Amino acid sequence: MSQKNDQPNMKRREFLGKTIAAASVATIAPGVMLTVARAGSDEGASGATRWGMLINTAKCANGCSACVDACDKENGIDLLTKPEGQSDEMWNAQRPQWIRKVTLRDKQTGVVSNLPMMCQHCEKPPCVDVCPTTASFKRADGIVMVDRHLCIGCRYCMMACPYKARSFIHSDIAEQVVQAPRGKGCVESCNLCANRIDGGAATTACQDACAAQGHHAILFGDIKDPNSAISKALKTFESKQIRADLELNTGVRYTNV
Amino acid sequence: MAKMHYRELWCDSPRYWGGLALLGFIILLGMAATYYMEHNGHYVTGMSNQVVWGVPHVFALFLIVAASGALNVASIGSVFGGPMYKPLGRFSGLLAIGLLAGGLAVLVLDLGRPDRLIVAMTSYNFKSIFAWNVILYSGFFGIVAFYIWAMMDRRYGQPYYKPLGFAAFFWRLALTTGTGSIFGFLVAREAYDAAIMAPMFIIMSFSFGLAFFIITLMSAYWWAGRTIGDLRLAKLKNLLGVFVGAVLYFSAVYHLANLYVAQHDGVEMFILAGGNAYSSMFWLGHVVVGGVIPLFLLYSPAFAASRMAIASASVLVLLGGFFQMYVIVIGGQAFPMNIFPGKEVIASSFYDGVIASYSPTMAEIMLGISGIAIAMLLVAVAARMLHVLPENLEDPENPECA
CATH class of the missing domain: 1.20.5 (Single alpha-helices involved in coiled-coils or other helix-helix interfaces)
Structure with missing residues (x-):
């Protein structure tokens, strides 16, 4: 033309x-x-409650991964399969890990400790601050989680989280569980088994699994309720927040670390 | 005083359409790469839960930063009253819009869910720098479009020329502050979390934007067989030299300040003396290729009259700028976060305490390069349709009142 x-x-x-x-x-x-x-x-969570966790690292056994396995099962992470042709190393770097076992050695004293690491459910979560769409949010009861209808997959929360607690879904999902819907291209992390708690349960999957192994390293509960087991334990034992210097007031605390 | 005549960029057909076809082809490859990444998911990229932002972000941020800087030439003309720069204002605005569009295209197409762009536009978290940037970027398009109109429409636009010039200037400062603060406000990672990131990004934008401007201006005039005066080029060249020096200065202050903080020693040693790809990119890419060599080309008397030297220096500034951005974005993530201060990580299934590996895939690189092609295509088409480029840019007889 x-x-x-x-x-x-x-x-x-x-x-x-x-x-x-x-x-x-x-x-x-x-x-x-x-x-x-x-x-x-829309169903509200109550601000009179703040869910939290106390982890006794002295009881966390070396080589045990019961909490990780239970979390994977509860949240359908075990249903994910490595994409064809992907290397094991890359798959390990890309697959979601809501909770992971970490073994540490004190640089000064050489003391070795084990602990499970997951979303610390901060009172002032950096992931919530940076999320452009409010997909990353904190419930009134302190649980920090991702609204997967609003997540655009920008991964800014992953840049901001000081605990590396968030995972991005890198590939297609073939199977998933009803209580933990999952989508390629969105970010997710530990939500303290919100589905179980909202259904009236008093424990998380990881806590149950740890107890079943006889270790009892994980204690979950309402830290605002003075009569809860976790509140009493927090009053009795000296506990620490990881990266306390950031003053995020985490909901997950550790003893003997 | 001779009146400046602007005319559409006109050159013979094969040259123009050939250029457009090449750009179009690159964009097509970028689209194919996007489809491949979005269809399969990000597992086909080098990105992971360890390095969450990859090469597309490097390209996107590089273009966005350059976009705001490209507008500087117009700002010098209207805000600071530089007569030699005034005729270049329209093209400067156009280039700024083009670069921003290219950068944003890459940023959006690298999202996990680019189909949810409307969510980003309708559901805002006003505490998020990203959300602020959505507003700053859209506003930039609007303000600069009006600004170009005010420059082009001598009859109705003239009264708004100055106010819009000021508005665009302040907006662009805010925009780059926003882009720098994406990193500056990240307390989690040691490479970031520094207020100097924002001004450093501003000075980087001055340098990258002007380099882009010089290259595109020279290419456009070569394309259309028009002439640019030596004096005008010399002004641009000297300004570029100042900006390149300033970028090196800011980079030095940023790293020195970090070195002073014992907590940040690790990441600084990793970037500056790690003996890895990032330290090579820092010293060879950012400092030598993007700083020392361009400064030599721009200021050495041996190249005083060489247009080739100006063009080469500009290309090197862009290359060095790209490496600088790569080191900031990827290097900053590759260094492990200090989650457990005072402890050494013996075992972790999630690469705690280990330097993360990242190697970009071809698809990511193609998407990034197509961002540059999108910018250049927009500029080429708009310069062909609008009166943005002066018919000739010969030096005026009296440069002070051109």
Whole structure:
């Protein structure tokens, strides 16, 4: 097609107009569908409660991974499979890990300790501060989690979390469990088994598994309730926050570390 | 005083369409790379839960930073009253919009869920620098578009020229402060968490933006067979030299300040003397290629009249800037976070205490390069359609009142 004059081509304008309209619909439609999907899903958590955890590292056994296995099962992480052709090392770096076992040695004294590391459920969570869409949020009862309807997968929360507690879903999901919906391209982390707690349970999967092994290193409960076991333990034993220097007032505390 | 005439960028067809076709092809490859990454998920990239932002972020931030800097030429013309820069204002605004669009395209296409862009536009967390940036970036497009209009429409736009010039200048400062603060406000990682990140990003934007401006201006005039005067180029060249020096200065202060903090010794040794890819990129890429060599090319009397030297220096500034951004973004993540101060990690399934490995895949690199192509395509098309480039940029007889 050759056009010698510089008069605008109206057909082209019409085409451009329609293209822009189609692109706009394609951009807006998923958002509208989301809003519809979210309708009526609001149920409040109480601010009179603050869920927390106390971990006694002296009781955390070397080589035991019962808490990790239980978490993987509870949240369907064990259903994820390594994508074909991916190396083990890369898969380990990419697969979600809500809770992990870490073995530490004190640089000065040489004392070795084991502990489970997960989202510390900060009172002032950096992940919530940086999230552009409010997908990363803190419930009134102190549980920090991700609204996977709002997460756009920007991974800024992963940059901000001082505990490396967050995982991004790098590949397609073939199977998942009802209580822990999961989607490729979104971020997730430990939510203190919010589904169980909201259903009336008093323990998390990791705590149950640890107790079943006879270690009893994990104690979960309401730290605002003075009569709860965790509150009493916190009053009795000296406990620490990890990276206490950041003053995030974590909901997860450790003793003997 | 001769009136400045602006005309569409006109050059013979094969040259123009050939250039566009090449850019279009690169963009097509970038789109294919995006489809590949989004269809499979990010597992096909080098990114992981250890290094969460990869090469696409390096390209995106590099372009976004350069975008705000590209507007400087216009700002010098209108805010600081530099007569030699005034005729370049329209093109400066156009380039700024193009670079920002290219950078944002890469940023958005690297999201885990780019289809949820509307969520980012409708659900805001006003405490988040990212959310602020969404506003700052959109506002930048709007303000600069108006600014270009005020420069182009001599009849109706003239009264708004000055106020819009000031607004655009302050907006661009805010924008780069926002971009730098993405890192500056991250308390978790030792390489970041420094207020100097924001001003450092501003000075980086001055340098990268001007380098982009010089290269695109020279290419456009070569493309269209128009001429640029020596004096005008010499002004741009000297300014670039000052900016390159300033970037080195800020980089030095940033690293020296970090070295002073015992807690940050580890990350500084890793970047400055780690004997790894990041330390090579820092010294060879950022300092030598992006700083020392361009300074030599710009200020050595041997190259005083060489246009080749100006063009080469600008390209090197961009290359060095890219490496600098790579070291900041990827190097800062590769160094392990000090989650357990005073402790040594003996075992962890999640790479605690270990330097994270990252090697970018071809798809990531293609997406990043297509961001530059998007910027250049927008500029090439708009310069062909709008009166943004002066018909000639010969030096005025009296440079003080050109």
